[in-house]
Amino acid sequence: MDRPFAAAHRPPRRPWAWAGWFAASQLLVAALWWRYGWAIGLAALLPSHAAMFWGTLWPRSRLFGPVLSRLATAERAVWLTIDDGPSRDTQAMLDLLDAHRAKATFFVVAERAERHAGLLREIVRRGHEVGNHSHSHPSARFWALGPRAMAREIGEAQRRLAALLPQPPRWFRAVVGMANPFTAAPLRRHGLSRVAWSARGFDAVEADPDKVVARIERDLAPGAIVLMHEGSGHGRNVEAMRRLLARLDELGYRCALPEARPGDA
Template sequence: MRSEASLHRPPRRPWAWLWVFAASQGLVVAVWWAIGWRWGLPLLLASHLAVVWGTLRPGSRLFSPVLSRLPGGARTVWLTIDDGPSADTGAILDLLDAHGAKATFFLVGARALARPDAVREIVRRGHGIGNHSFDHPSAWFWALPPAAMRAQVDRAQAALATTAGAPPRWFRAVVGMANPFVGPALARHGLTRVAWSARGFDAVEPDPDRVLARIERQLRPGAIVLLHEGARHGRNPETLARVLQRLDALDYRAVLPDEPDVRA
């Protein structure tokens, strides 16, 4: 049996990437000096492109550990719902209850402070919470410098600890993009970064059937399913209902990572 503790892997050496990057730049200089720019320039570009790739790819482990799926072969999935709390939260909770499903809500700190009763209701009904930044700067979260990144994580962690009664242990980067400064911010709070293995783009796609089709193509035992609430198109609860119905039909159970059904 795999416990939540074994899945919970905060960054242990959050600045290790800096030493590796510094060594790579030293190699670039040495090659450029010894052989010339025709070899040095491609090496320089490759080293910087690696940083860009590690930042923009949600499942990248270049800068910090990340959980992209649950272990084992049991027909279980981890439903994760981003961007709340919102006006949709109550309807989403009712749907989860109706299907006997559990989910982790990755909450935005400022929105949690605006809807503390919704946060408490999530916890009361037995669901999990995660840190999803303080004010969800979707256009530039990936480019935040160290102090601003730390503030996003710190302030959200404080807001969620206040509203939920305990600090979360999970973190999801905004739009999934985690730059080199996310790891140190997570290490301060013992947070584990969570990505996903199945998504339907329901934050922007208003058609529940299209969302479901995308998710189903990626569905496997242990999948971490990315969903949202509060999207402008207003159809997130309807989409969740379709997903839950399909999970039931396929004999999948939506569980939290610390439940006994999560097996190695």
């Protein structure tokens, strides 16, 4: 299979490195509070906690570990990623990808994959890739999971997907893209590399396919990681994918899978 770019497969090497600098920052805050009073102490406290929130809520943040958001290539090629399946849309998505000779990585939810194991096998049979997108997809609270719950969401998904696939997933996408400080340890344990994106159309909530494609087109560039979804409540993900693939053809872009290569965190 022709793969125009390589992606550094980088499971976190030091998943608890953040804890050291955070502890040091809080000792500094305590010292300032004791020496200069609450006004200075509070002024020092807020930035340290703001950094933790930013690291969690910003999908491309590398504060807690490495994350891929774009790939290096001179070719007009993108990495198309599809979240939240398998679903009622999967078969139609696969047919569209075949029609455009496009390849994609499906970031699947393990509970849904077990219910639709035939679709999971079909994804692989047609030459696409499967990534880990959590066990149960707790979209409202994934960002706030503690270490045990986070380990279960990632580890249980990896175990169940590995039992259904010829090879276990190597890529992970955080639910809603938000990875808190406790995400890195299970990624390291299971040899997973986190993937974000550089182009998205908000198709999980936007029902107008033209708006979805227009937003993605603004951020298109060689090596872009494109985020799409399937199975959304508005029911128009397949139509949005049809418009996107047609537009990519018009612009001379192709969708290909990256070749993983070893990398250092």
